[in-house]
Amino acid sequence: MGEVLTLAVSAVLLAGFYAAMAYGLGLIYGVLRIVNLAHGGIIMASAYLTWQLFTKLDLDPYLAIPITLVVFFLVGLAIYWCLVRFLPRGSAGAVQSLLLLFGVWLIMRNLAYLLFTGNDQAIRTRYSTASVSILGASYSLNRLVVFGVSMVALIALHLFLTRTYWGKAIRAVGQNRDSCTLVGIDVERVYLLTFGLGTALAGLAGLLASTLFAFNPSFGASELLKSFVIIVLGGLGSVVGIALGAGILAFAEVFSIYVVPSYLTSAVGFVLLVVVLVLRPGGLFGQRVLG
Numbered sequence: 001m002g003e004v005l006t007l008a009v010s011a012v013l014l015a016g017f018y019a020a021m022a023y024g025l026g027l028i029y030g031v032l033r034i035v036n037l038a039h040g041g042i043i044m045a046s047a048y049l050t051w052q053l054f055t056k057l058d059l060d061p062y063l064a065i066p067i068t069l070v071v072f073f074l075v076g077l078a079i080y081w082c083l084v085r086f087l088p089r090g091s092a093g094a095v096q097s098l099l100l101l102f103g104v105w106l107i108m109r110n111l112a113y114l115l116f117t118g119n120d121q122a123i124r125t126r127y128s129t130a131s132v133s134i135l136g137a138s139y140s141l142n143r144l145v146v147f148g149v150s151m152v153a154l155i156a157l158h159l160f161l162t163r164t165y166w167g168k169a170i171r172a173v174g175q176n177r178d179s180c181t182l183v184g185i186d187v188e189r190v191y192l193l194t195f196g197l198g199t200a201l202a203g204l205a206g207l208l209a210s211t212l213f214a215f216n217p218s219f220g221a222s223e224l225l226k227s228f229v230i231i232v233l234g235g236l237g238s239v240v241g242i243a244l245g246a247g248i249l250a251f252a253e254v255f256s257i258y259v260v261p262s263y264l265t266s267a268v269g270f271v272l273l274v275v276v277l278v279l280r281p282g283g284l285f286g287q288r289v290l291g
Helices: 002-032 039-057 061-082 090-116 141-163 165-175 177-182 187-210 221-234 239-258 262-279
Strands: 131-134 137-140
Touching: 002 039, 002 137, 002 141, 002 165, 002 187, 002 221, 002 239, 039 061, 039 090, 039 187, 039 221, 061 141, 061 187, 131 141, 137 141, 141 165, 141 187, 141 239, 165 177, 165 187, 177 187, 221 239, 221 262, 239 262
Parallel strands: none
Antiparallel strands: 131 137
């Protein structure tokens, strides 16, 4: 019983990171109907930015969160304004957006190779090896902080989408773009804001990942795939569903050690994805738009 409880707490903490990892991808898809393949590249770039701020300026990774959010919000605005806004809307632009944003990811990865080589990097702070005892078991302090940041991000995103004018505009455009145009909402500005916010959230995920894992220019590929699994599990375009999908994926991976060898746990999520797509294509919690 003690082992099951320890694994359950570990799964909850992992779910916090997974949710933070998927917020940006889910937000952009929920409004623009674009699968942002540059999401993995943003996570990688954010990890390197955090590492540079830590090594060059001795800035603690968690204190760098505001800087990271602002930098990658601006990066998202630039990507949308210079590239994405020229894509055709609807299903006609689906393939073009995939190819375009995949190309952006490849450019970012190769720039990282040029600037930082392919060596693994890691951020080691004074508390990197610190742990906290919960119910008789020790857990990494970084994992706890990452979980807390993820929950704050979820609450802040939910309040923004439900309590502010621009948040409500984002939800409305995600539900019906044409009706929003008729009532005077600037749809292009909403798309720009959404892409910026989604990219900023991906930047936050990269910062959190850099405190947990070593990284190199190829970092972000697995995170992108798992983010896609999460938004499909939770219901495409559902912010709360993303958190629930992250929990399902985390628990499935953690408890799969009872069924499959440890080196196969990363494949559990993709098996789960196939099953859900076959049985319930709209996601386990239905297809909602930022609800």
